[in-house]
Amino acid sequence: MTGAGQGIGRAIAEALHAEGAKVIVLDRDADRAGEVAEAINGLALDCDVTDPEAFHDVLERAHAWRGRVDILVSNAGMARGEPNGAVSAEEAHWQQSFDLHVMAHxxxxxxxxxxxxxxxxxxxxxxxxxxxxxxxxxDAAYSASKHAAVSLAQSLAIEHGNDGVYVGVVCPLYVATPLIGYGDGDAPAHDRVITADEVALAVVAGIKEERFLILPHPEAGDFFRMRANDPEGWIAAMRRLRGRVMEDGPTDIAALHRKI
Incomplete structure (x- = not known):
C-alpha cells in the first residue's frame, strides 16, 4: 500500500486491515508509515516511489515479509496546481507528476x-x-498523468485479466485529505467532498466485486458519459466553469475545490 501514511492511503490500509489483511504501509515519511503500521499491526516501509532502484528494493522487502503480495494498492500522489495555465508549470512539475502517477504504478x-x-x-x-x-x-500535469494512469490500468486489465490478476482503478472527485488542504479527520466543507473513509469503503467493495472502474463519487460516471457523448458541449461547459472559478486569478488546488 503506497502513500499510506495519511489521507486515502491510510484509510484504505485501515479498511483492508479490518477485512483481515496483513498490510504493508509504505510512505516516504517513515514516521507516518510507522504510526499507521503500529495501529494495524502491519509492516512499515519508507521509500520515495519515484526512485526506481529504491522502490524496487522496498517492494522486494515487502514480498519477502510474508512470501507473497496478494494485493498492491498504488496510491501515492500529489497535486500542486499551475501558476497560469496549462503551459505555465515547469517541466520538473510535469515530470514528477508522470513519475509519481504513472511510472510508479x-x-x-x-x-x-x-x-x-x-x-x-x-x-x-x-x-x-x-x-x-x-x-x-x-493542473494540466495532474490531469494528463491521471489520464495516463487510467490508461495503464486498462492495459494491465486487458493483458492480465486471463492470468488470474484483477486490476482496478479508483477515480474519486474531491476527497477531504491533505492533498486539498484538509487534515486527517477534518469534516468535508461541502457535500461535493467525501471522506477518505468513504473512498476506502468503495475500494474494498470494488475489490470484492472485481470492478475495473471504482467510483467513490458515482456522479463521476455520469460526467464521464456526458463528456463521451458530447465532447464539444463538455468543453464549452468546462470553459464556463473555469471562467467562474478563476475570476480572481490563478489559485492553488486546496482553494480551488471550494469554488467548484
Missing part, C-alpha cells in the same frame, strides 16, 4: 506481476482520480 506492477501470474492470482489497484476521466481545472 508501472514499476510496482513490473516487480510484482510475475509472481501473481505464476500463482494465477493477485490484484493491482491503482488510485487515480476523476481527473483521469475528466479534467482538473488548474
Amino acid at each position: 508501472l514499476r510496482a506492477a513490473r516487480t510484482l506481476l510475475p509472481d501473481m501470474v505464476a500463482r494465477d492470482e493477485g490484484a493491482l489497484v491503482n488510485v487515480a482520480s476523476a481527473a483521469g476521466l475528466l479534467t482538473q481545472i488548474g
Whole structure:
C-alpha cells in the first residue's frame, strides 16, 4: 500500500486491515508509515516511489515479509496546481507528476506481476482520480498523468485479466485529505467532498466485486458519459466553469475545490 501514511492511503490500509489483511504501509515519511503500521499491526516501509532502484528494493522487502503480495494498492500522489495555465508549470512539475502517477504504478506492477501470474492470482489497484476521466481545472500535469494512469490500468486489465490478476482503478472527485488542504479527520466543507473513509469503503467493495472502474463519487460516471457523448458541449461547459472559478486569478488546488 503506497502513500499510506495519511489521507486515502491510510484509510484504505485501515479498511483492508479490518477485512483481515496483513498490510504493508509504505510512505516516504517513515514516521507516518510507522504510526499507521503500529495501529494495524502491519509492516512499515519508507521509500520515495519515484526512485526506481529504491522502490524496487522496498517492494522486494515487502514480498519477502510474508512470501507473497496478494494485493498492491498504488496510491501515492500529489497535486500542486499551475501558476497560469496549462503551459505555465515547469517541466520538473510535469515530470514528477508522470513519475509519481504513472511510472510508479508501472514499476510496482513490473516487480510484482510475475509472481501473481505464476500463482494465477493477485490484484493491482491503482488510485487515480476523476481527473483521469475528466479534467482538473488548474493542473494540466495532474490531469494528463491521471489520464495516463487510467490508461495503464486498462492495459494491465486487458493483458492480465486471463492470468488470474484483477486490476482496478479508483477515480474519486474531491476527497477531504491533505492533498486539498484538509487534515486527517477534518469534516468535508461541502457535500461535493467525501471522506477518505468513504473512498476506502468503495475500494474494498470494488475489490470484492472485481470492478475495473471504482467510483467513490458515482456522479463521476455520469460526467464521464456526458463528456463521451458530447465532447464539444463538455468543453464549452468546462470553459464556463473555469471562467467562474478563476475570476480572481490563478489559485492553488486546496482553494480551488471550494469554488467548484
